[in-house]
Amino acid sequence: MGIVLGQNQYGKAENRVVRIYRDSARHVIRDLNVSTALRGDFSAAYTTGDQAHVLPTDTQKNTAYAYAKKVGIEQIEHYALALGRHFVDDTGPVEGARIEVDEYAWERIIVGGQPHDHSFVRKGQEIRTTTVTIDGKGQDQSAHVVSGLRDLVMLKSTGSEFAGFLTDDYTTLPETHDRVMATSLHVRWRYTTTDHDWGAAYDEIRQTLVEQFASVHSLALQQTLFEMGTGVLEAQSEVAEVKLSAPNIHHFAYDLQRFGLDNDNEVFHVDDRPYGLIQATVQRDDAPDAGRAWETSWSF
Amino acid sequence: MGIVLGQNQYGKAENRVVRIYRDSARHVIRDLNVSTALRGDFSAAYTTGDQAHVLPTDTQKNTAYAYAKKVGIEQIEHYALALGRHFVDDTGPVEGARIEVDEYAWERIIVGGQPHDHSFVRKGQEIRTTTVTIDGKGQDQSAHVVSGLRDLVMLKSTGSEFAGFLTDDYTTLPETHDRVMATSLHVRWRYTTTDHDWGAAYDEIRQTLVEQFASVHSLALQQTLFEMGTGVLEAQSEVAEVKLSAPNIHHFAYDLQRFGLDNDNEVFHVDDRPYGLIQATVQRDDAPDAGRAWETSWSF
């Protein structure tokens, strides 16, 4: 029996990179949180402390900022692909890279009815994300792009039921045919391409997600998620797979009868914890292999 | 020498009240976080444990939810005034009340180009607030309304300078005539009325704040704050005083010259801590007395 090093990766997390495009008076802003992680044969760093193969995380940080200028940040997928390929292609011991980017949206301040040239307010809804995974060198290199969003908080005040469920000795929940349904959506979708109109695709997918949430008469959050995923796949031929994670933010009708007041789904207490949590994948039955595209930081 | 009870208050904090108006198919949502605090002669509860004068915080919670139905939540100021007056007027030992409300904004989901009747997405920018203070009973009763907003994150990518400042032996900061200025604004303004078009005033004040941020060529964050406060007071005759608290969210130009790249205010690192913090009051020179309107939870 021996003790060995297993899977590992290292990098610089949460570089807060802001890029301003100021080629004209009408500035454009890109506001990112960038995390890089490298994979390869770094075993000597672990077993003997020999750093000869280790590109410092400080260097990775410098590179993340330098690439914001050198290749720019037209779209986060484009920037992350360039950064990941650089680490793998230009650093001998590096055999794989994972680049995660969060983007915070801004909108122009309206002054006198006109969008201002260089003043912005944080849009503040959902955060746009991408995770690019590069594996292997030269001809054998693969690249995966998984984009997504999170913290998209939605609520529908009717059009949601929950009934006909399985019961056991611990079941006390009554059936309901009219409830508030609310969630903070976390979605990621896997592209089958590395060359795409990323910004347009993002806007379309976001719109599909919110439209399906609004339009589907929901018999369960599960059903709503499936219709969201299906809607995305039907509209986006370059997407192979959609993963959705949705807390059920419980809105409990408050018992006002005790005070002589009706409450026909009008007054609710929003509870923090516990919350239901539904997680599902909707995919094409011929989806190509995902490689390491879905590996999270922790399951590496 | 004796030991005595000094200032005190108690209540129920952070009731997450949601009110849905569903009188027609076009639902309306009000999403609040409500905190109540009562003042009066509660000394027996402290010194002997006698609760005879203490209206339980659980009762305050029930009341907050009941009033969401009974008086409704047309505007948070209106709801908070009714709730505060109820506690003082209808509870013998209660001599004062402080009601704090945060409101989270929602917007309708657009489906097929039309705003949906009952499906919403969190707007997610700033949080609207109000603090109502009721003091005294009957003829002697005073009521103060301090409304505001927080977490309004703004950035201007040029039009901001910082130069000509005082220096000492610990000063190393270079002067600059072009920098990124960013903040997460926290503002509160004191009304001189308790009967107002609260929603319209809020929208106008928010617009004044963002317009001033955008329009003022800034020689210092202090100057921008003063112009914001002045703009509000000039436009709102019912506002006597504006308090502004603004972190300076530092955007440091990243040194890319080391890598052979120019960086003419294009690539920044956003730092979390430390941050500058500027806090100022702008007021009318004939502002009426504020009573306890500005007392925070901690300075009671």
Place this chain on the structure above:
Amino acid sequence: MGIVLGQNQYGKAENRVVRIYRDSARHVIRDLNVSTALRGDFSAAYTTGDQAHVLPTDTQKNTAYAYAKKVGIEQIEHYALALGRHFVDDTGPVEGARIEVDEYAWERIIVGGQPHDHSFVRKGQEIRTTTVTIDGKGQDQSAHVVSGLRDLVMLKSTGSEFAGFLTDDYTTLPETHDRVMATSLHVRWRYTTTDHDWGAAYDEIRQTLVEQFASVHSLALQQTLFEMGTGVLEAQSEVAEVKLSAPNIHHFAYDLQRFGLDNDNEVFHVDDRPYGLIQATVQRDDAPDAGRAWETSWSF
């Protein structure tokens, strides 16, 4: 009618200063979060953007780090007094300063039964705090020290009642003579001295607070807080006033009878929000004037 600048202050918030004493092999660590705020006549910065009186927040940051070496951090009160006096005494336009310090505690890692010389683990309970307020120059200068702690989470699983309270139409809470009482204590106490054995006093006060929490059979959280404050004042002749803020972290006995199980205060659900919040001052009836010692960041 004119519009004027009212109360204001500015500074650098949350400087994360760590000081290592390494004069011997047995290192000592001080881990702080330091915020500075200056007061004085800075009106020109607001009204015309003239910075001639403004010592930059960047300079304040440099000074906070420099003073960690120059005067050291024997105790946070000592360090904060030195820093505050420096700003007021050595900077012409500065007429007052407020220095807030949080201290995070560490304990030595035990290796082979012995405390290690230079390896530490975060103690992680409460955070120790001080706020020093310096007002005026020369002979007229006053200095106030308000120290405290926060995030001291305590629970007693019996020995707490709540009964005999006032009721109204919205009261549904049953009386109880045995409940779990839990809080996350936030306390501040005002010293009447600026020269003291700060570390010993802190340890004694903390011990008084937890002992009183444990020992007092509680008829209400109010009573427990009063006994805490009284205990501190009785033991510490240099303390004039104690302010306590205590959320009531509700532990609700879970209804297990529905599943044929007894629950005699054995299984609880801990709720996040809403929570009771009790805030009280316990003071000597001959406490000297507090000046601006209690002004918080927001009520300035």
Place this chain on the structure above:
Amino acid sequence: MGIVLGQNQYGKAENRVVRIYRDSARHVIRDLNVSTALRGDFSAAYTTGDQAHVLPTDTQKNTAYAYAKKVGIEQIEHYALALGRHFVDDTGPVEGARIEVDEYAWERIIVGGQPHDHSFVRKGQEIRTTTVTIDGKGQDQSAHVVSGLRDLVMLKSTGSEFAGFLTDDYTTLPETHDRVMATSLHVRWRYTTTDHDWGAAYDEIRQTLVEQFASVHSLALQQTLFEMGTGVLEAQSEVAEVKLSAPNIHHFAYDLQRFGLDNDNEVFHVDDRPYGLIQATVQRDDAPDAGRAWETSWSF
């Protein structure tokens, strides 16, 4: 081409279960955050909204609280195994379960030198965790226990180097032979048993981790992590694998020379972001198959 449901799971997250043992005057407290997730054939809930196979998350919540009484919480692993097996064994459509538990530690308040019977203070350092995965029914059932800890914040003020690393065009970091090394450790270890002295093993493993952190002269955080994992595997025959995730909490020596002061690794600025992040697995070369033991919520 068809669109199909892929991997999915659902449950109730973050049930805040507190269990008090009060069989004698000396109470014992267990303070948990419990999340349950079920797997099986729930496709009808997604595709047609048919809930006939779906045990509500509300029922899962009830069961988590009921099991705190019914089987008790001697150790979190024991409780989680019972809860997971119940869901799979007693619910027809359920084919797998994942139970995640966080435990918050408390210690007795010392009164008059004696530990109090029923009053506690939150210990507040690391959080103890377990994740139990149950897969399959009857003879084919497998059970995996992955326990761990997180938020164990450690620092060594010397005994850490970083030198001899790979450089490229973006490298500016100087080598160092004496630096502060600090991290907030997140570790998980996979047991090969489901019947163990869980509490003793936890204490031993925690002690090994902190001792290795203190004792190993570190040439890199990677090396320290490897020695931690090796130490655990050498001491614990029932552990097959250790995964460690460690942010490098950067402590930058502050440049005081500008102010005429030496700074020989005495005064540091602690930076929040970005931070290095090192993640590694240390395992036996004959470790048995992990099944789905390592699947996180997101990579399901």
